[in-house]
Amino acid sequence: DSGVTQTPKHLITATGQRVTLRCSPRSGDLSVYWYQQSLDQGLQFLIQYYNGEERAKGNILERFSAQQFPDLHSELNLSSLELGDSALYFCASSPQGGQGANEQFFGPGTRLTVL
């Protein structure tokens, strides 16, 4: 158990809909990262927040947005969903705030299925 929690575990929705994925980092970690894992694209970095502020941006679509709240939990919002958004979404946390490849602790993931 990494100490990072993600909810929900599974999510099934329809094209065009909007969903929110939630992540609680390890106690004391200030950085939260979001990743997408699909069969054809592998593990893709989406975005990083550090202590409530956006720190780094990766291949995140404009239809996707994220935020980190004062209690350090984070939410990833996916809107106008398409079939190709079906994937595993991982959240990770780290005590470091740098943009580098720091040691990160991954949650169990949310499996999103868009029908």
Add this chain to the structure above:
Amino acid sequence: LAKTTQPISMDSYEGQEVNITCSHNNIATNDYITWYQQFPSQGPRFIIQGYKTKVTNEVASLFIPADRKSSTLSLPRVSLSDTAVYYCLVGVVGDTGRRALTFGSGTRLQVQP
């Protein structure tokens, strides 16, 4: 964005040493190289991190040449429980000059008895 490449798969037997290499030509100057292990339906798990030369911990070693354009994860005496997918993670600089965290393509290691 520049690709970070790894062999797709490797096979080994219990007790052997396994070396997995990741190529990252456009690694950011001041960034670490990190390796993760992933089992099916689980999140990646940190194995080891390094900046240059050699790093060793209780489960693996990481070899990084002077130009840092590649790195090699070494797993000594693998067991059946090491069957998993292994990923490198680095910060790379793309064609636009923007830096982004990039996972390697992943190497599926199968350990046989």
